[in-house]
Amino acid sequence: MTAPTSPLPSVLLVGCGQMGGAMLEGWMAHGLKPSVVLDRHDRTLPAPHHLAATLEDVPADFQPDVIILAVKPQKADPTLEALARRFPNATLLSVMAGRTVQSLTDRYQHGNPQAQPVIIRAMPNTPCAIGAGMSGLYAPPHATDTQKAQCDALLHAVGETVWVEREELIDSVTAISGSGPAYIFLLAELLEKAGVEQGLPVETARTLARKTIYGAGALLNQSPAEAEELRRRVTSPGGTTAEALKIFMAPDAWPAIVPRAVAAAARRAKELST
Missing domain, CATH: 3.40.50.720 (NAD(P)-binding Rossmann-like Domain)
Structure with missing residues (x-):
């Protein structure tokens, strides 16, 4: 509208x-x-x-x-x-x-x-x-x-x-976008902690995590390309991103966990209706 x-x-x-x-x-x-x-x-x-x-x-x-x-x-x-x-x-x-x-x-x-x-x-x-x-x-x-x-x-x-x-x-909207900001905040929280574990000062790790999520979200929102294509553009074969994505995209990692998490949120929304 x-x-x-x-x-x-x-x-x-x-x-x-x-x-x-x-x-x-x-x-x-x-x-x-x-x-x-x-x-x-x-x-x-x-x-x-x-x-x-x-x-x-x-x-x-x-x-x-x-x-x-x-x-x-x-x-x-x-x-x-x-x-x-x-x-x-x-x-x-x-x-x-x-x-x-x-x-x-x-x-x-x-x-x-x-x-x-x-x-x-x-x-x-x-x-x-x-x-x-x-x-x-x-x-x-x-x-x-x-x-x-x-x-x-x-x-x-x-x-x-x-x-x-x-x-x-x-209920599906609730699980994706209603609850979704919490998923993104969790990612920022975990990236910040990982940065500190890698030796970065807390404020530096926090800035890197938050601004990266902000910039990636803005690019995703403005680009006509699919999210999958944007991911591929960042991922050089054999590079650092590819190494990290091997962990994230393992069968028992994000491909399994994200659908389970969304389904749990949708299920809880249905439960609240009763």
Whole structure:
């Protein structure tokens, strides 16, 4: 989709932890219609935005364009029931891993049998805080183009977006890009430790590891070449890179471990749905 226009839709952000806070930073930078953050932790919000510790503290005349569900999946049910009584026909954007559209709708209607919410699911990641996020989204068939466009605008404001046609694919998005930054941070951590073991000062090893990952990621993002081809360009036959890749690409190393790790994350996402 095209770049988002300002101001962005007004939101009721329910939960402002790592993910909610990362998105909020990006939205503020792009211009956000007057919105409310529902969070028990003290934080400073610039006017005209409002912080509410409980749903009762949300201004009575506030009607958000989109309610963002950014609380822990296991703790969401009481909040969903309370929201249903206050905003029965809301558009909700859930960034919670695992919780399906049907399970969220059922819980919403448990709080208010007359409620008719439209729930769109998304899985963003923490680079949203610097405008470099990657979000996958799924909308049920009854979601309108306007509702989908509003949700896309919010997440496109903090990075890139892709839409999937089947809801179960959100679990795969979670395992690849939602959890993916942690995999990259682990690689940076391990490269830094390896550099220190090779005799480099800590700060030098840290800079080398971080800037290498940053530069390689930027090149990968901008190049039309496949990742495999970019890898080959760095790898001279019989050279230093080839020696390292012999270890990484051994049958019981990355080719086996990475798919297992991704499958474990996707499996956990499915478990959270129950």
